Amino acid sequence: MNRPFIDQRERSDISDPSQFSPIVSHNRAQSLAYAVDGCRYMLRWQKNIRILAFVTFAVASLAIWLGLSVLEMAVLALTVAVVWLAEFFNGAVEAVINLVSPDVRPMAKVAKDVAAGAVLLAAIASIVIGILVLGPPFSERLGLASGGG
Numbered sequence: 001m002n003r004p005f006i007d008q009r010e011r012s013d014i015s016d017p018s019q020f021s022p023i024v025s026h027n028r029a030q031s032l033a034y035a036v037d038g039c040r041y042m043l044r045w046q047k048n049i050r051i052l053a054f055v056t057f058a059v060a061s062l063a064i065w066l067g068l069s070v071l072e073m074a075v076l077a078l079t080v081a082v083v084w085l086a087e088f089f090n091g092a093v094e095a096v097i098n099l100v101s102p103d104v105r106p107m108a109k110v111a112k113d114v115a116a117g118a119v120l121l122a123a124i125a126s127i128v129i130g131i132l133v134l135g136p137p138f139s140e141r142l143g144l145a146s147g148g149g
Contacts, residue, residue, distance in 0.1 A: 086122040
């Protein structure tokens, strides 16, 4: 059914979220508490996040040991943040799919697989960027860099 105008009840910009959810934050402190709860959930239940935390610590330690520039550190920080964000969005997608589709359904699997694929792409990109940023100074530090140019 084509309707030229959106019914006022269907406009998201005027929808009051408290009408649809019993959990609505009414202050910044409560919003922060919900965000911390989300982080705690991910660290407790998502094993890949614990692996990512270890890798993040290792990359940061290596970057400091290599004495990377501020710009190189920023590139690594942004790269790592993208992987963390992808993992968190993947966790959110999985939770919603499990909520709305507790039975095994082909499209639920597609949604989960696509979200996991986004994490994989982010991880591959971060590995490539990590090699490009960390590789030359690491080789130099170990005395493996070629002196010719």
